[in-house]
Amino acid sequence: MNKRTKQSFTASAYPAAQRIAASLGHVLLGAVVIILLYSCGSSAAPGAGFGAPPPPQLPVVAVTVAPGTTYKEYSATLEGKVNVEIRPQVEGFLEKIFVDEGAYVKAGQPLFKIDARVYNEQLSSAQSNLLAAQANVQKAQVEVDRLIPLVDNKVISEVQLKTARAAYDAANAAAEQAKAQVGSAKINIGYTYITAPVSGYIGRIPYKTGSLVGKSENMPLTLLSDISEVYAYFSMTEAEFITFKQQFAGNTIDEKVKKVPGVELLLADNSTYTQKGKISSIDGQFDKSTGTISFRATFPNAGGMLRSGNTGKIRIPQNFTQAVVVPQEATFEIQDKIFVFAVGDSNKVASKPITVSGKSVGWYFVESGLKPGEKIVFAGAGNLQDGMVIVPQPISADSLLKAKPL
Structure with a gap:
């Protein structure tokens, strides 16, 4: 290639390279502008399309007091009268x-x-x-x-x-x-x-x-059980026995036992035996090995429905004229402790432990942890955390009591 031809080629190629470089520059500039605009738009309008959801609307009920009956349950074994x-x-x-x-x-x-x-x-x-x-x-x-x-x-x-x-x-x-x-x-x-x-x-x-x-045999010929009445044997710890004594009036144990209302028997399938029994005796001393004291409740059994060797649970009622009650739906458990979410100022929720003295169908009787009038979340507590804000939807405690009486 001669010198002239080389010069003319260089001269003609240079404007083309300039045009390509200019085009790339415009593309890069456009991309930068788009990124800047997007960034500015995001910072200027937080929550527009990608922000936090609104506070949840949850039913809230006020803690109330009402008369009712609670039950203490104790595992029991049954034996015939004889x-x-x-x-x-x-x-x-x-x-x-x-x-x-x-x-x-x-x-x-x-x-x-x-x-x-x-x-x-x-x-x-x-x-x-x-x-x-x-x-x-x-x-x-x-x-x-x-x-x-x-x-x-x-x-x-x-x-x-x-x-x-x-x-x-x-x-x-x-x-x-x-x-x-x-x-x-x-x-x-x-x-x-x-x-x-x-x-x-x-x-x-x-x-x-x-x-x-003969008389030397270990096994008897048979076992004969008189089950016209059956005895249900159960035990209480020392603390439970003290509480039991405080519940009923009387100067002696015999007087207190006479004041205990009829007790119920829950069978192995959780059904309730048709007839109520009566606590008939209390052991004279505590068992040192278990730290418990034994009770005996007597149940009529004319139909022979109960047999020696049956198991169940004794339910001892305790009547309250005015007790703090909360629906069981409003509670949740963590490590064998019962909690509720209380609604505070600015509709923020906070978990609170409660002490339960007894329960009935659908209700807990609260010994401590809540006061009458406090508002708690009735449902949806599984998705809440302490400090969250909710939109309360009040429901009537009276309507709940009518739907599920104590």
């Missing part, structure tokens, strides 16, 4: 079983029969011994009667008469002993028939016909 272990008094083979497991029997009804042949032989032997002893008594009596006139006429010495009388006394004693053996044999024969000492229900029968049974 639980009798049926055990054999003599050893032998089980000849007959007259009842089945779970059957209802009346007092005096036969339950089991033990083979009595051995004891019948013992009775026969004892009766024979008794006859022999009675014959010896008669023989001794004859001897005494024979010697008396001889002594009176001084034919023989009085010593012989005394010896005869001593022999008579010994024969009498032997006869009484033989009579006792007869009685013992008859008792053993009676023991071969085992009857029900009380009316009730038969439990499990671990033995079958032909089994060898």
Whole structure:
């Protein structure tokens, strides 16, 4: 390429490069302007399209006072009025079983029969011994009667008469002993028939016909339960017992127990037993190993719905003329503590712990932590945090009480 051609090429290429550079500069300048405008617009109008949401509108209810009844619940075990272990008094083979497991029997009804042949032989032997002893008594009596006139006429010495009388006394004693053996044999024969000492229900029968049974066996023949009434046993801690004593009037424990209203029994499926019971006794001392004291409540059970071995819960009522109450829907729990969100100044909410003295269906009875008239969030507490602002939507506590009475 010659010099002229090179110069003309350079001259023609330079304006094109200038134009490209100018175009790139305009593009970059436009981008910068857009970014600046967006930044200015964002800072000038906060919350426009991307700001914080408005405060939530939540129902709020005022804490109120109302009369009501609360319940304290205690785990309980049930036992029949009488639980009798049926055990054999003599050893032998089980000849007959007259009842089945779970059957209802009346007092005096036969339950089991033990083979009595051995004891019948013992009775026969004892009766024979008794006859022999009675014959010896008669023989001794004859001897005494024979010697008396001889002594009176001084034919023989009085010593012989005394010896005869001593022999008579010994024969009498032997006869009484033989009579006792007869009685013992008859008792053993009676023991071969085992009857029900009380009316009730038969439990499990671990033995079958032909089994060898006796007094040395660990297991009884069966367990007979009189469940016309059942006893519910439950316990209180020392602190609960002190509170219990303070609730009811009276100078003694017996007087206080008489003032306790009828108690309820919650069954294992959380249903309530149809009849109320009465606390009938309190143990005389605390159990040192558990630190609790035992109570017994008695329930009528004419229909036999309750059985020994059942479990449940005893509910002891406590009546309040005026109690601070809050709906359970307004509460939440953290680590076994109950809280509510109280509405303060400027409609800011703050969580508050409360102490509950009892509960009914849908309501908590508050011992401390809230005062009548305070406003709390009724629903939606799960999305709140301390210090948040809400828009209260008041609802009436009276309407809630009508919907869910205490």
